[in-house]
Amino acid sequence: MLGGAALKGVLIIGGGTAGISAARTLSRFGIQSTIVEKAPCVGGQANELACKGVRECVKCDVCLAVDDVTYALQDENIHFVTGAKVELLERDLGRYRVTLESYPGIIDRSKCMACARCLDACSSNAIGRYMSREGPLLQIDIDACKHDTEGCHECQDACEREAIDLDQEAEGQQVEADAVIVATGSTPFDPKLDPRLGYGTVPGVITSLEAERFINLMGTLPDPLGKGVAKVAFVQCVGSRDPRLQAHLCSKVCCKYAMKLARQAATANKALNISFFFMDWRPTDRQDDLLAWARTNDKVEAIRSRPAEIVLGEDGRPTVRYAIPDDAGIAESGFDLVVLSIGLRPNSDNKTLADMLGARLGPHGFFFGEGKMVSALESKGIFFTGACTGPKDIEESAMDGAAAASKAARYLEAER
Incomplete structure (x- = not known):
């Protein structure tokens, strides 16, 4: 049980950057919290990201997220329940009972x-891969798994170490809290939903998240074709600002992180040729100004055009086909590696959680971060923060988490 007669506590749903920041802020106020995270580890998507600084800090904020997790794990006021989801949330006499x-x-x-x-082996995409401080972890999403409904055991058959037992029963647990902070984050866009871009079918096409993971482990961009990477393309706005995919929003983070990835790669390989395909460039920092970089570096090309498709070229490399800017023609160019800068989408279970909380989702599937309904929920001790209210980078998520914690602390003080 969280809290007690003289101790007030907060339940934080989501253990990513915003949730961790909220918990640490609450701890500074002397308030205990329990973080419930459905992944097998805390840290969120920031666990997948690589430090982009080669010689000096480039403000990618990855270290901020890593340090926050380190301190949170050592904080006696912060408790963790990982690999779990909220099944039921009820309010009784001003407190929340959560199953x-x-x-x-x-x-x-x-x-x-x-x-x-x-x-x-899993045909239903029910298995997630997560990066923890100890290395990669795998977890099965029981809601997406077809074992109970169709008797599927593809994953179990594929495991040579007999590490999977699909007949395990669920374990229940109840916690109580005086306030709830929702910090469930967002989901990276699945580029397979846009087959024109060749992800999964054209060798040498990877996502920005996969590039991050590889740099995190190896310190350099991957070489999936095994022929050396002399020419790389970054394709922006994949899963963002695309009405065909019901993705109307700008994901805000893609320009920043793609630029820092490219600069890191260029620093590691002075001979690397880099091309960016983009609609609009939206830098958040002077260091992230692509157009200025392209003007002063003859190995950097900024192409204001959204690729029509990415296909396998005759030389076995991915070939990007795109409309020539300010021209009616079509051009194509081959690359050793194509990095798709994937955007952020709302979580698929947002609607379920919203119904449980008595909340409403915005037109794009994210929780509202402000407005009359949010104010009404905050008066009952429910707060929303981080990327669950819309795309945010690490720094903004951390600041938003701290702000939500401050609101929760004021609410608890008023309820005394």
């Missing part, structure tokens, strides 16, 4: 080597 559900035994961590054979 959690988890499946801790489906994948035996002592046997699992994170080889990802189960992930490749």
Whole structure:
């Protein structure tokens, strides 16, 4: 049980950057919190990201998120429940009684080597891969798994170490809290939903998140074709600002992180040729001004055009086809590597959580961060923060989490 007769506590749903920041801020006020995270580890998407600084800090904020997790794990006021989801939330006499559900035994961590054979075998995309401080972890989303409904056991058959037991029963747990902070974050766009871009079908086409993971581990961009990377393309706004995909919003983070990835790669390989395909460039920092970089570096090309498609070229490399800016023609160019800068989408379970909380989602599927309905929920001790209210980078998520914690602290003080 969280809290007690003389102790007030906060339940934080989501253990990413905003949730961790909220918990640390609450701790400074002397308020205990319990973070419930559906992934097997806390840290969120920031766990996947790489430091972009080669010789000096470039303000990518990855270290900010990593340090916050380190301090939070050592904080006695912060408690963690990972691999769990909120199944039921009820308010009674001003307190919240929350039922959690988890499946801790489906994948035996002592046997699992994170080889990802189960992930490749799963036809329902029910297995997620997460980066923790100890390395990669795999987890099965029981709601997406077809074992109970169709008797599927593809992942279990694929596991040579017999680390998967799909017959494990769910475990329930109840916690109580005086306030709730929703910090469930967002979901990276799945580029397979836009097959024109060749992800999964054209060798050498990867996502920005995959590039981040590789740099995090190896310190350089991947070479999926094994021929050396002399020419790389970054394709912006993949899953953002695209009405065809019901993705109307700018994801805000893609320009910043793609630019810092490109600069890191260029610093590591002085001979690297870099091309950016973009609609509009929206830098948040002077260091991220692509057009200025392209004007002063003959190995950097800024092409204001959204690719029509990415296909396999005759030389076995990915070929980008695009409309020539200010021209009626079509051009194509081959690359050793194409990085798709994927945007941020709302979580698929936002509607379920919104119904549970008595909240409403905005037109793009994110929670409202302000307005009359939000004010009404805040008066009952429910607060929304971070990328669950719309795309945010690490710095903005951390600041938003701290702000939500301050609101929650004021609410608890007023309820005394």
